[in-house]
Amino acid sequence: MKVKELSEKLNLKVLVEGDSERDAEGCYCGDLLSWVMSRIKENDVWLTVMGNINSIAVCVLSDCACVVLTENAPLDEDARLKAEAMSIPVFQSEKSAYDLAIEISKLL
């Protein structure tokens, strides 16, 4: 499923649109960046509370599909600018990683 379609079905708030036409194929939850980077798969939707510029770098380097900031975790301004420059879609939701992951598993 395309990131755009998935984000609409999950009612995610769009913080950075980025390349929302790319495919989302799986999901990964985690906040420790090195841990995430070594385990997240290409085209995974990444659920995290880490909205800093390094999260965007991890997303770029691991080729994940998009970042979803859970429980309304904020996106830093420099992270927003970096995500725009790198075309990384970033979303926000009031739901927890657990609740979102359950919904994503039903959709993908």
Next chain:
Amino acid sequence: MSESIKLHYVVPGDDFTRAGAASGDVKRTLKQLGISPNAIRNVAIAMYEGEINMVIHAGGGEIDVEITEDKINMVLADQGPGIADVSLAMKEGYSTAPDNIRSLGFGAGMGLPNMKKYSDSFEIETELGVGTTLKLSVNIE
């Protein structure tokens, strides 16, 4: 590719906003060269961990990358404090990163272990008070 391609990067100290710049650039270059996605991912992860380590622990450093016909060689050198106990530092979960670094999502004690995990050869030279040099290579399948 008859001749190797050489790239050089300076990693500034204490600037997390620029960490990832070198690994991102190498990733783009490797993509343009048509290197396999798996090798690119391995190089990107290993180099990013190296950049972050330099920013957290060493006040920056320098990275040299050489792309040859069959592998990608990386030399990451810093003039930081050196590593007191390499075998501890290589253990997943062991970290000396301060709390402010942990709040940024780092300091999981995965840096060096990830670098070793994602490279096909890994050498570490370190001396207290002098610095640390890592030599890594990733094979191109």
